[in-house]
Amino acid sequence: MSHPALVIAPVIIPLSTAMLTAWAYRRPALQTAISLAGVLAFLLAAIGLLQSVDAQGHLAMQFGNWEKPFGIAFLIDRTGASLVLITALMGTASLVFLLSDADPGSRHPLTLPLVHGVLAGVSGSFCTADLFNLYVWFEVMLICSLGLFAIGRRIDQLDGTFKYMALNLVGTLLLLMSVGMIYAATGHLYFGALSEAYATLPPGLALALLTALTLAFLMKAGAFPLFAWLPAAYHTLPAPVLALFAGLLTKVGVYTVLRTLGDVFTPAPGLLMEALGWIAVATMVTGVLGAAYHWDIRRILAFHIVSQIGYILLGIALNTEAGFTATLFYTLHHIVVKANLFLIGAIVWFWTGSYDLRRVGGLYAARPLLAVLFLIPALSLVGIPPLSGFWAKFLVLQEAIAQGRVAWTVAALLVSVLTLYSMMKIWMEAFWKPHPEGALAPVQGRIWPAYLATTSLAGITLWIGLAPQHLLAFAQAAARSFNL
C-alpha cells in the first residue's frame, strides 16, 4: 500500500466499516462478517503503519494539499502509530469476544457500527496534528460511546448515560473554549506552528491557556477530582464494549496531555507539571480506595482504571524523556491488561451468573485454567515481576526516584499494595472460596471466542513481561522524537 493511503487508513477503515455495518442493519450474519473483516483490515493497516513509521520516524499528510500551517494535517509518529496498533488490537479482541455468549448485551443491530465509530474516533485522535480536529475526534468518540451506552435501554444504563453525558459534555465544551482561546492567542491550530508560537507567548497567558486545555483533557482521562462519570456509568455496559472503553477512552485523554505538554507546548510551565504530579497521586489514591469498597467485579475494575491513570500521569508530570518513555510503555501495557481483566470478569459471569463477589466462588476447583488466565493480567496490574506491569511501574518509579520525588514514589508503592488487596479479593472470592450454593450450575452457550480473545491478550502481557527490551527500545525512540 502506498504511504498516503496508509496515513488515513486508521480513520478511513473503521469509518467505512461503520457505514457498511449500518447498511447491513437487518442481516446480523452479514453485519458480523463485515465487522470482523473491517477490524482485521484495520489491524493489518495498523501493523503496516507502525512498520513505516518505525522506519521513517513519522508519516504526515496535509489534507487538500494546503501548505503548512494551514489546512488540517495528520502526523503519525511512533507514539501515535503504536497507539493506533493497540486500538486495532483491542477492537479485534472485543469484536471476537462479542461472538461469545459471555455478557454480550442486547446485540442491538447498531452496536457494531457504533463500536467502529468509537475506533475511528480513538485512532483519529492519535493521528491528528490539528487542535480543532482533535476536538472533532473527541466528539466522534463521545457521540458513538453515548449511543453504545443508551442502546441497551435498561434504566440503569440510561441513568449511567446521563451522568456520562453531562460530565463529558462539560469537558468537551471546556476543550472547545480552550482551543478557541489558544487560537486567539497564537493564530494557529497546527501543532508544529503552535509549538513555534508558544515560545513568544507571555508566560502568564501560556500558563492560563494550558491549564484550561489540560483540565479539559484530564476530565476525559478520568483524573482526580473529575472522574465521577467513569465509575458511575462504565459497569452498565455489556462486557466487550466495556473492555473496549476501559482500555481506550481514558487513555486518549492521557495521550492528549502527553502530546500537548510533552511535545507541542514545550517546555511546559513548571507549576502546571508540579500540579499534574499531585493530581496524579490523588488520582491513584482515590481510585484504589474506591475500588476497595466495591464487591462487583466490574465496579472494582472501573475504579482501578482511575487509579492506574494516576501512574500514567505521574510519568508525564516528571517531564523528562525517561518520564515520557515510561508513560508510553505504561499506557500500552495498561490498555491490554485492563481490557483483559474486564473480559475475564465476563467469563466469570458466564460460568457463575453474577458479577457480585458475594454470589460467586469455586472457580479454581471448577475451571483452574481460567484462574491462571485471571492471574496473569491481575498480577500484571499490581506490578508483580516478571509481568508487564512490573516493568511499567519500575520505569515510572525509577525516574521519580532519580528526580528525588520521595512523596510521589511512596504513594505509588502504597497504592500498588492496595491494588494487590483488590486483586486478591477477586481471587479469594471468585476463585478460591467454595461457591455459596455448593456447586456451579451447568451453563449452555458459546464461550470459545471469549477464551480466544482473553488468551491472546494474556499472551501479549506475557510477551511484554518476559521480553520488555523490544517495547522499551521502541518507547525510548518515541520519546526521543518529542520536541523537548
Next chain:
Amino acid sequence: MTWLLALTIWVTLSTGLYLTLSRDLLRCVLGLAIVGSGANLLLFLTGRIGSGQPPVVPLGETVLSQAANPLPQALVLTAIVIGFALMCFSLVLVLRLIERQRTDDVLDLRLAEPPGGDGVKPPLPTPAADAREART
C-alpha cells in the same frame, strides 16, 4: 465591541453554569446547551472583530487586505452542528428518563449506583439484575 461580546459571553456562561448545577434534569441539559452557545460565541470572538469585509479574493489580486477572518466561522459552524446533535440526543435521553422514573430530580436517579446498604458493603444486586435474561 470586544468588551461587549466578552460581557455577553460571561453572562451566557454564568447562566448556563447556574442551570447546569440544577438538580432538575431538564434544566441541567438546557444549561449545557447555553454553555455550548457561550463557547460558540467565544470561538466567534477568536477571529478579528471589526472588519465586515467578506474574505473573498477579487479576480486578479493575490493578497487580501482588511477582510474578516473566515476560520473562526468555519470552526463555529462545526461546533454548532456537533452541539445540535448532542442536544437532540440528550433531550431525548432526559425525556425517556423522566418518563420511566416519573421524576426529574437527579438525586432520585440512583439506578446505576444504588445507595449503600449497611454502610460497609454496597448492596447486593437484585436477583433480577443478575439474571441472564436481563443482560441479554
